[in-house]
Amino acid sequence: MRAVVLGAAAGGGFPQWNSNAEACRRARRGDPAARSRTQASLAVSGDGERWFLINASPDLRQQIEARPCLHPRVGLRSSPIEGVILTGADVDAVGGLLHMRERQAFALYATQRMLDVLEANPIFEVLSPECVRRYAVPLGESFQPRHVDESGSGLEVELFDVPGKVALWLEAGRPLDELAGAPGDTVGVEVRSNGKRLLYIPGCAAINEALRHRLREASVVLFDGTLWQDDEMIRQGLGPKSGRRMGHMSVSGPDGTLAAFRDIPVGRKILIHINNSNPILLDDSRERAGVEKEGWEVAYDGMEVQP
Ligand code: MLT
Ligand code: MN
Secondary structure, three states: OEEEEEEOEOOOOEOOOOOOOHHHHHHHHOOOOOOOEOEOEEEEEOOOOOEEEEOOOOOHHHHHHHOHHHOOOOOOOOOOEEEEEOOOOOHHHHHHHHHHOOOOOEEEEEOHHHHHHHHOOHHHHHOOOOOEEEEEOOOOOOEOOEOOOOOEOOOEEEEEEOOOOOOHHHOOOOOHHHOOOOOOOOEEEEEEEOOEEEEEEOOOOOOOHHHHHHHOOOOEEEEEOOEOOOOHHHHOOOOOOOHHHHOOOEOOOOOOHHHHHOOOOOOEEEEEOEOOOOHHHOOOOHHHHHHHHOOEEEOOOOOEEOO
């Protein structure tokens, strides 16, 4: 199995288009310690030739151009992208589907609840049903994604429920206590091949027992690194929302990701889906040194992961 980080930032990217914060200014200046990052997405491949995307970020067009392995290689029109697997219906997970509208065959794998959201939104009809097959994937059941030519991918994939939140754009009209959504609104993806297990979990509100159990002994975990501190957006004057309100647990603190993983043995731990307010994005920050000291890596666009 091969995996490539197409984008490592959270929704909005780094720098975010309307952010004039110091970190974003450093990224815009080309400061090598403040590397720009596009919105989170991972490409996985069983054969190193044909790829499945986990989420289609709004930056997908740019991500494809940046990664030669995703360029067309055959005939006048083709793509090595054989499918897209979704972890949610947020804009940063589905926005890129609109880039994939040029009558190219691929498969879309998601929970029934995510497919219902796409179905209810006619803009996604740009993905013609003649070209794009949509598969409803039950939670907790493995499947083997196939290439468009029906050959096997060599990958075994499973979607599993994680504590999360309904997509931001679907919040309207829901009472606060229903924002967590239902099973199938926010999922993680487990990809298995040759005895290796890669877990991709870009959004996670808490680590419960089921998740803790699944994380144990994974070869690689790419995990929600949205915020350093729950109230950092409020403190930095960037907005009124806490991480909890957005369905993201924070990296630091007693209930944070670093603390939770201290007693979960994992081969390789990588933070991804990192918001532009999170100081771990900066190579020279104290917080970056802190996560590295605990054995975490911070994802960047183009990072190769070979579980
Ligand atoms: C999130 O991860 O909280 C969402 O992607 C927010 C957004 O849609 O920008
Ligand atoms: Mn997001």
